[in-house]
Amino acid sequence: MKRIVSIFLVLCLCITMCGCSIQKKNGASGSTENALDEEEVLKQAGKILKKMTLDEKIGQMILVDLDELSEDGKPVTKLTKKIKEKIEKNHIGGVLLGNSNVKSVEQIKKLTQDLQSIEGITLYIGTEEEGGGTRSIAVNNKEIDGTGYVSPADMGKNMSEDQLEDTGVMIAKELKDLGFNFNLAPCADVWKMENISKVSSEQIRNLAMQEVGPAPAEPKIKKKMSKKKAKKLKRKYEKEHASYEKKVQAYIDRYTVDDANQSCFSSDEDVVSTAAGAMITGMKSQGMATAVKTFPGTAPVAKYHQLVPCQITTGLSKLRRENFSTFSAAIDAGTNMMMAGHVWLTKIDKDFPASLSSTILSDVVRKELGFEGVLFTEALNVPVITSQYSAEEAELKAVIAGADMLYNPVNVEEAVFHVSRAVMFDDIDEKQVDQAVLRILQDKIQQGIYHK
Template sequence: MRIPVTRALACAGIALTALAATACTTAPQEVDTSPHEEPSPSPSEPPFEPVTAPRLLAEMDLDAKIGQLLVLTAQGTSAADNAAQIEEYLPGGVIYFDANLTGAAQIAEFSNGVQELSGTPLFIGIDQEQGLVVRLPVGTRFPDAMAVGATRDTGLAALRASTTAAELAALGINLNYAPDADVNTDPNNPVIGIRSFGSEPDLVSEMALAEARAYGEQGIVPVVKHFPGHGDTDVDSHTGLPVIDLPRDRWEAEHLPPFRAAVDAGVDAVMTAHVLMPQLDPDEPATLSSAIIGGILRDELGYEGVVTTDALNMEGVRQRHSDGENAVLAIEAGVDQLLMPPDPAAAVAAIKEAVETGRLTEERIDESALRVLSLKEKRGVLDAGPVDPAAAEDAVTDPEHAEAAQRVADASATLLRNTDGVLPLAPGSRVRVEGTNADRLAAALTEAGLDVVTGDADAVVTGTNTAPVARSTAPTIAVSQGGPYPLASSPDVDGFVAVYSAVDVSLAAAARVITGEVRPTGTLPVAVPDTDADFGTGLSY
């Protein structure tokens, strides 16, 4: 069994090396929107002074230092499937995806096993934003970030993050690529949308920071993303390179504030975006831009934490250079960790060649490796022992976690139209259910006390994601499970409820609002173009 790093160092009596650290029956229930265990309002954590990290760095050769800069895609479903890449590349971390994960005990054992294989403890990361973006096959499913924005309650944001963090920790996962701090100013954004807390920078700032703090308090590294902002794009950076041609003053007003707030709060890590912003750098996407990462994030904003790329296998960053050159350019730009390099061997070879030729100095590699190691020390990764697979199963099935998710969903439900007081429907009303997720929505409405039928009905409930909803012969209620934007293209429906997510608790929240079990309290976190539904709109009864 691997001895915790700090103990091993103490036993070996390794001397301190002078290396400076560089451093989300009847009467309607009023949803409880009071703060729920909100994190400390202090603007930032006190500075962390690493002790173990400099010692570890002093013992590393160049290969080991470069390894700390790599976060590799986990292979297979067991530690043994990862032995070869851990031995060859000495990575600083691995990232889990759906294909790697089958159940709580398996994930916990997987995490224990890869940590046992690694000489230096690993960051084990995951994309568990909640809502649309989840990788775990187990655990609590919360609504998307836009639903949280609709609650206006930072305590509920913290609740979502702390509950998620507790489950991740039980599974041996110590880093989450969340929260999303993008300000979604483009209603047609194909990649962010409801992953964003909203369209107003102050709201996004408050919610993202609440989640980041809650993750940190649970020992999970939060990664605030995607700097300098991915909210005004009409191209998915997984498949192409988005171009955001905003004047700098508009970018600073609309998209920078959440990241400025994150830097001021001393967040653990920031992820870059594969977007081209010609007004900031006409030549390179942000991930590879010295002007954006080194010039703005590091120098102007003063960020000293870990900067990670978005996944380097995405097409948005692979259109101009080789995979090896991308690795070097990212480090030159000021990045510390290279997420999912598509060809790790090419990345390592290119970095070593850059050091050998003087293009990169070993001191520059040391700077990033030390940031990574210091963050591991700060969040207890260097001293963490194995997790208990049985306890992991208990954590991901905790009924209090399910209650927390329903609380968030109920508070998010936003009533945007209620013609002639069609809502709430009377108990036992006959409803026909159509559209997106009709079967699951029907089950939720049945659970809420309505009589779901296939023929003549007192009302029709139609689910939608982006499509317009037409009025039926009976009063029609639309349930929007994506953004609220179908309101504009559905002028004839009698009722319109936005829940901003298609997870089970969100469909249950819609049903509870439709029946009057829950009084709607959510307000729009975005404006709906071509309607009078502005930011902050929300009806109730």
């Protein structure tokens, strides 16, 4: 695989040096080979849905990082009995793995095989493989570095549409060989730093201090205190203060995204549309489900958007032209899924982030853009959400707004209970849950992820 990718990259470079740029290709199709008849898929999904309990349905609406199920907080590299029980008990719909979960080809194949063998409806087993960058599963493993050579930013500059589609094909083939069935890629965000709210470092630090706790108090040195004792107290304080500052910075670093620009194909929406569509077409031709991210285009505010509310103040007409058009291209290419981000579009809904906004998810994504696939939230356990809503509030708002899946709820078991209780008390219509689960089942059947 490495040899093939290396040859391919050399060819890309040669063509690039001859003045190659992305050009539209006619007749691109996002459909997979041997696609099942839509009516048959709907019929199968409907039969499965009728036999499911309410908790089983809601469990399918949960997507979680595998490490969130860890028993000791360490990266999960094998399926333990307790993790297996958590997945089965809560009927979880999908798990995402990152580079921390990958130690070797043999190890990851064993892990994905074990996950696929769990009883119940087959899991989405995904990863975030863009083709390169820090999130690539190949970043720490030379055995599978065939997927991790080129970042989307470089692809957008140097690859033609044909080359991007071929890259999608190769990524999908390698991921499928490792046991994955969906990819959290590509990114359809346009890299433009305009019409965005400013975030102060003081605002970020205050939030981190609220989470870490109060800073250690500076000792009061009394006049009668001996120099030795005063020096000892001062040293103790300096040590405690240094430790505290490390904790504050670690908290900020955990939720800071420094490389969002590398996930973006371009600052030109036409280039992004063509590139995203080509990558999706390539991946789907190999039966790999794709999840385009992060609607409505969070990259320009990505650095701190998981920590504090970040706003995009662009007007609606410009949003349609620059932000929404790239996601429309992804929809036209047949993307299976879409992630909605925690960013405020103030000209559409100033009260809620896109991930929790019915105006954006239902009116814009479903009705205006016509997306019929699986729609899921960005992670719900990040500070920008947990500092403003209780876990239950965020989960219910997301479902009511139109999300089909909840990504990383604060507590999986409690999330299932919260949504189930809301249905029983008529705060959420069970028909809405059924519609969400039907979309998930249809996609799993159509992609060959779930076989009856």
